[in-house]
Amino acid sequence: MATPLTADHLLAALRAEGVTVVEVGDWRTHNRDHKGAWGPVNGIVIHHTASSGTRDSVDLCYDGYDELPGPLCHGVIDKEGTVHLVGNGRTNHAGLGDGDVLTAVVGETALPRPTAMDTDGNARFYGFECVNEGDGRDPWPAAQLDAIERAAAAICRAHGWTAASVIGHKEWTNQKIDPLGFTMDALRARIARRLAAAARVTAPTAPFPGQDFFRAGTDSPLVTAMGRRLVEEGCSAYAEGPGPRWTDADRESYRRWQRKLGFTGADADGWPGTTSWDALKVPRSS
Known part of the structure; x- marks a missing residue:
């Protein structure tokens, strides 16, 4: 378990990983903390927006709608590979999911198939919405997949997590199908390679002396x-x-x-x- 990153630390981690970031509105204080807990955090959930167009998707995730007020995630990843930060704190993205899945994420072990909806995911996961219509035909450009990889790796690195801490929404609950169009196993493999490669590169660097x-x-x-x-x-x-x-x-x-x-x-x-x-x-x- 981990204390959530502050807005400054999240932004620094993303930029250090080479992510192009846009700060949207008052994202640093835009959250649903008044509705429930935020933290301790254990992982990251990847979603697709089921929408098209960067501006409309960002606006939707920032504002939400009557039945589900925003923010609907922490960041929106567009097809050009830019991460638009829309929330910091509790956001309406994961909803209820399977506690056994959370246990596996905490232990960084193999995920069980979700069957129950007994655990508040909004308290325990960062969320990234990725712009895609979610019909299995809308393409996932290389720049977008790279940004998803980098954004997830940045948070994993900041918390000392492995790629096993990154799950898809459909792996959290059997009520969802996202993300559709790539496999989470393939994404986790990319994240694991990035974390391992960075560890090799940074091995000769000096640790923080205090x-x-x-x-x-x-x-x-x-x-x-x-x-x-x-x-x-x-x-x-x-x-x-x-x-x-x-x-x-x-x-x-x-x-x-x-x-x-x-x-x-x-x-x-x-x-x-x-x-x-x-x-x-x-x-x-x-």
Whole structure:
């Protein structure tokens, strides 16, 4: 079980995974929390919208309708591969499903066939609605499937989950058929490969040394390595350097990196944190 990501952390995780994100309206505070619990969270449910057109689909998922008020998910993934964030918190996407399925997701084990409708999925799952008519004929462009893979992998990575934490709506309840047009096993295989490949790539990177490391007048090759990565990311505030001693220029450069990831306010104060550090991928330094 996990505490839900904050809006800033969700946005940072998606962008760090290479997802193109559009923030819609007041998505950061748009939710159904007044109707029930949000969290602890255990996984991600993938849906199709049974609609066409990006704008209409995003509007529908943001606003909902009389019988089912919005938001209807956390993000809408369009056919061009853009994720439109429409909600943060409890959303009306999963509904009631099978508690045995939830148990399998928590344990990251094989899914049973859903038969019961005895568990509130809106409290326990992130949800992505993917623009598709859901008739088995509407195509799934490569860019859209890539974005679904990346978005799900981003949340899995943020929580330390495996691809087994990603399910289709039809795997949560026998009352639904979505998503239709690709198999969830194939999607989970793609997500697993992405998570495994990223683990291999990031193995040589430096782990987060803790905030005290930077607040103590640090003089270390790791600060230089961090500064070089900030320059590569277009976040430099350096007049010269970077060098091994932590300076105000390092903090301003890091603040720019936090803002690039989508952090705001106190979360973009220039002091490194675990999420932003992991996204920066600073090489190990001796």
